[in-house]
Amino acid sequence: MTTMVGSSFFMYLMGVFSFCLGRKHLLLMLLSLEFVVVALFLMLYSYLCLYDWEFYFLMVFLTMSVCEGALGLSVLVLLMRTYGNNYMISFNLLW
Incomplete structure (x- = not known):
């Protein structure tokens, strides 16, 4: 169980590192965020297995992570339709 946590x-650390490196493209940022979510899911699963607790919270966590992914993809589609690319530098919030 400790190897799973490690x-x-x-x-998780590699996902955060790739999030910091891929900050120019929205798609790379979304992929690294999903990688972080999978790592957090594995940590939460191993924690709940260790103490023999219920896994109901995992379903709630997965539901929220799916909603986060759908929201990120909708922002990506909006960005692609508006600006024609997924570069974060072209997405100006002041317009």
Whole structure:
């Protein structure tokens, strides 16, 4: 169980690192955020297995992460239709 926690923590750190490096493209940012969500899911699963608790909260967590992914993809589609690319520098919030 400790190797699962260690590997998921490493996955979390690599997801945050790739989020910081891929800040120019919205699609890369969304993919790294989903990677972070998967790592958090694995950490939460191993924590709940360790203490023999219910897994109902995992379903709530997965539901919220799916909603986050759908919202990110809708912003990506809006950005692609409006500006024609997914560069974050072209998305100006002041317009």
